Amino acid sequence: MSTETKCNPDLVRERAKCTFDVNELINLFYGSEKATKERRHFEDAVLAVKELKDAIPEEYLSHKERYENGVRKATILRDVYRDYKAKHNRDPPPNQITKAVIKDISPFLLHNGMFVPTIAGQGTPEQQAEWLPKAESMQIIGTYAQTELGHGSFIRGLETIATYDPKTEEFVLNNPTLTSFKWWPGGLGSTVNHCVVVAQLYINGKSHGIHPFIAQIRDLDTHKPLPGVKVGEIGPKMGFQTANNGFLGFDNFRIPRKNMLMKNAQVLKDGTFVKGINEKLTYGTMVMVRVGIVGDCSFYAALAATIAVRYSAVRHQSHIKASEPEAQILDYLTQQHKLFIAVASSHVYRNAYLWMEKMYTNVMKELSQDKQDNLPELHATACCLKAVCSRDAGSLVEECRLACGGHGYMASSNLPLTYGVTIAAVTYEGERTVLLLQTARYLMKAWMAALKGKVLSPSVSYLLNSLKESKKPWQNTPEGIVKGFQHVSFGKVKAAYETIQKYMKQGKDYEDAWNLASVQLVKASEAHSRAILCEVSWEAVCSSSASPNLSRVLQQLAQLYLTYWTLETSGDLLLYSNITKDDLIILRDKYEELLVAIRPNAVGLVDGFDLRDEILNSTLGSYDGRVYERLMEEALKSPLNQETVNSSFHKYLKPMMEKAKL
Ligand SMILES: CC(C)(COP(=O)(O)OP(=O)(O)OC[C@H]1O[C@@H](n2cnc3c(N)ncnc32)[C@H](O)[C@@H]1OP(=O)(O)O)[C@@H](O)C(=O)NCCC(=O)NCCSC(=O)/C=C/CC(=O)O
Numbered sequence: 338m339s340t341e342t343k344c345n346p347d348l349v350r351e352r353a354k355c356t357f358d359v360n361e362l363i364n365l366f367y368g369s370e371k372a373t374k375e376r377r378h379f380e381d382a383v384l385a386v387k388e389l390k391d392a393i394p395e396e397y398l399s400h401k402e403r404y405e406n407g408v409r410k411a412t413i414l415r416d417v418y419r420d421y422k423a424k425h426n427r428d429p430p431p432n433q434i435t436k437a438v439i440k441d442i443s444p445f446l447l448h449n450g451m452f453v454p455t456i457a458g459q460g461t462p463e464q465q466a467e468w469l470p471k472a473e474s475m476q477i478i479g480t481y482a483q484t485e486l487g488h489g490s491f492i493r494g495l496e497t498i499a500t501y502d503p504k505t506e507e508f509v510l511n512n513p514t515l516t517s518f519k520w521w522p523g524g525l526g527s528t529v530n531h532c533v534v535v536a537q538l539y540i541n542g543k544s545h546g547i548h549p550f551i552a553q554i555r556d557l558d559t560h561k562p563l564p565g566v567k568v569g570e571i572g573p574k575m576g577f578q579t580a581n582n583g584f585l586g587f588d589n590f591r592i593p594r595k596n597m598l599m600k601n602a603q604v605l606k607d608g609t610f611v612k613g614i615n616e617k618l619t620y621g622t623m624v625m626v627r628v629g630i631v632g633d634c635s636f637y638a639a640l641a642a643t644i645a646v647r648y649s650a651v652r653h654q655s656h657i658k659a660s661e662p663e664a665q666i667l668d669y670l671t672q673q674h675k676l677f678i679a680v681a682s683s684h685v686y687r688n689a690y691l692w693m694e695k696m697y698t699n700v701m702k703e704l705s706q707d708k709q710d711n712l713p714e715l716h717a718t719a720c721c722l723k724a725v726c727s728r729d730a731g732s733l734v735e736e737c738r739l740a741c742g743g744h745g746y747m748a749s750s751n752l753p754l755t756y757g758v759t760i761a762a763v764t765y766e767g768e769r770t771v772l773l774l775q776t777a778r779y780l781m782k783a784w785m786a787a788l789k790g791k792v793l794s795p796s797v798s799y800l801l802n803s804l805k806e807s808k809k810p811w812q813n814t815p816e817g818i819v820k821g822f823q824h825v826s827f828g829k830v831k832a833a834y835e836t837i838q839k840y841m842k843q844g845k846d847y848e849d850a851w852n853l854a855s856v857q858l859v860k861a862s863e864a865h866s867r868a869i870l871c872e873v874s875w876e877a878v879c880s881s882s883a884s885p886n887l888s889r890v891l892q893q894l895a896q897l898y899l900t901y902w903t904l905e906t907s908g909d910l911l912l913y914s915n916i917t918k919d920d921l922i923i924l925r926d927k928y929e930e931l932l933v934a935i936r937p938n939a940v941g942l943v944d945g946f947d948l949r950d951e952i953l954n955s956t957l958g959s960y961d962g963r964v965y966e967r968l969m970e971e972a973l974k975s976p977l978n979q980e981t982v983n984s985s986f987h988k989y990l991k992p993m994m995e996k997a998k999l
């Protein structure tokens with residue numbers, strides 16, 4: 338990081354005000370002092386590679402150049418990872434340095450994030466032995482090709498067909514319609530030579546549902562599509578420009594029988610289909626990635642908050658009091674209201690991610706012993722937390738962007754790109770509403786079990802408690818607020834269930850009643866997520882090992898999150914809990930007190946995310962606060978500023994002006 342001496346004086350003053358040890362926060366956030374050291378060491382190693390530095394900002398490159406530059410850097414980055422592993426005999430520590438290098442999304446994202454994990458999670462030991470070493474060493478490059486032009490959410494409706502031919506012991510892949518073409522997979526456009534293809538399995542004319550197959554689609558030497566493969570790139574998007582999303586269709590393309598990933602279901606040589614213990618295990622990679630997305634949301638909220646808080650400390654505009662100099666915009670309570678929730682939410686998502694990761698690891702361990710009891714809870718929880726955190730994180734990033742005024746609209750602030758990337762997670766890996774409805778299915782089942790007095794899984798056990806206990810008077814404490822959110826969830830789950838029952842009594846069948854109640858069902862899932870986020874994050878803060886100085890600030894942040902959402906959803910709380918108008922007024926005042934209490938530590942808190950300038954990649958957010966200098970330096974990089982007079986003057990403007998004289 339830059340030295341204090343070169344810093345903008347406002348930031349120096351802000352840092353001097355901080356009441357806790359920033360290094361302690363960094364170590365707590367990333368797990369330990371050792372983890373911080375290792376992460377920084379790895380980031381240093383990456384940033385020392387000269388070839389990874391861009392000559393001009395990516396925005397000035399064409400679509401094609403941007404992709405090619407992305408691949409170039411992704412391959413260099415991959416070498417750094419390999420060298421680290423060879424030297425240290427372990428993978429590099431978790432880090433976000435790809436953001437400093439690729440800036441947008443790596444064309445290898447799907448290779449590392451879904452191709453390799455699907456082989457590991459869905460392949461037999463023999464299949465793993467065949468493909469994992471090649472994939473991990475990048476002898477082959479892959480993606481996860483599931484979504485099609487016609488179907489993304491409803492994967493049982495996928496149209497890609499894999500027909501087993503017992504004579505040759507091969508599967509024949511076909512995309513019989515335009516809508517059956519794979520559409521979206523990252524890296525598919527021009528990068529990968531292999532993919533996991535999710536296709537409908539047919540044996541002797543009988544359908545056996547969707548399964549994952551490994552297909553080599555390009556020649557390893559020439560990179561040309563193999564005969565029977567039609568593949569290409571889908572074009573520019575709102576973000577993900579360097580992710581190289583592509584399309585793919587097969588025409589009687591044959592792959593050997595061993596290319597069906599058979600850890601779960603199997604096809605024997607003679608065409609006998611052997612069912613797996615649970616067909617939903619085929620969806621396993623998606624569950625893993627949804628858990629990871631909660632962690633990504635923490636990162637994106639931290640990144641946007643760091644940029645916007647530092648900028649707000651440096652930016653002066655207008656007066657709070659006419660007699661005083663222009664105020665730092667961070668001193669306006671409205672600005673604190675916009676920004677501190679992003680800081681607080683990043684911590685909440687981080688704690689929720691760590692909690693989910695534990696649940697995921699436990700369930701995976703249980704599944705390896707053929708125990709599936711906790712899989713539905715994992716699926717339901719990953720669905721709703723992914724859905725709620727990604728939507729909230731997108732809104733927080735956008736709010737941070739807006740909070741930077743006009744400069745937040747500059748690409749060089751990195752907030753527009755960050756918004757494009759963050760908001761994509763609302764859709765990919767399961768569209769928000771669709772995932773919330775998955776959780777609602779689970780909540781309805783849990784509710785029916787609660788009505789029968791059955792024991793419920795831990796994440797929904799509050800439904801049973803709320804059913805048994807009479808509603809207690811509201812308590813304006815963090816624990817009281819957590820209970821309040823559980824009451825809201827309880828109330829919404831109950832109301833959605835009763836709405837379904839009402840429609841069924843009116844003669845509707847269950848599916849129609851479900852559709853008619855689905856707005857309520859989605860709201861019930863959201864409320865359930867909020868209750869989890871509040872409970873998990875408050876418990877994490879209470880049990881943390883932080884020093885008293887840091888603990889005080891972390892508790893303030895957690896309380897800010899709880900109070901913010903109490904005020905945002907006060908209507909729900911008035912409907913479903915014993916909160917009163919007076920309680921809400923007390924909490925409104927408390928919320929304002931929290932903003933004021935957090936204000937002196939705002940810069941220290943974002944320094945505590947330890948995101949270096951290269952990762953922030955922002956004119957507004959750098960550690961030294963040289964905002965105006967950087968804005969000008971970046972503007973001067975525009976190709977339009979490399980010439981005094983642009984040729985369009987002679988071609989168009991001058992003739993127009995001369996015509997106008999006639
Ligand atoms: C919406 C889905 C889950 C519906 O699937 P479907 O087979 O139609 O299931 P049902 O709705 O009928 O539910 C049956 C039953 O199964 C349970 N279940 C569903 N999924 C899982 C699961 N993963 N694990 C465990 N159990 C599961 C469900 O709860 C039901 O249980 P009941 O007891 O109530 O009967 C499905 O179609 C789906 O997942 N859709 C989303 C598609 C998606 O996420 N695609 C991602 C593509 S890859 C991508 O986007 C990559 C992005 C880039 C990046 O990551 O960076």
Ligand SMILES: Cc1cc2nc3c(=O)[nH]c(=O)nc-3n(C[C@H](O)[C@H](O)[C@H](O)COP(=O)(O)OP(=O)(O)OC[C@H]3O[C@@H](n4cnc5c(N)ncnc54)[C@H](O)[C@@H]3O)c2cc1C
Pocket residue numbers: 447481482483484487488489490491520521522523577582761764765766767768769770771774
């Ligand atoms: C940036 C990005 C990267 C991606 N990368 C990949 C990849 O690498 N590999 C891959 O396979 N896929 C990828 N995808 C595809 C992604 O997984 C799908 O777009 C996603 O699952 C949503 O599916 P859909 O597009 O079919 O949306 P749709 O399902 O068509 O959604 C459209 C609308 O219909 C509603 N809707 C749909 N079904 C229901 C229902 N049952 N009940 C109520 N409402 C419903 C939705 O709520 C939404 O409002 C990517 C997508 C994006 C944006």
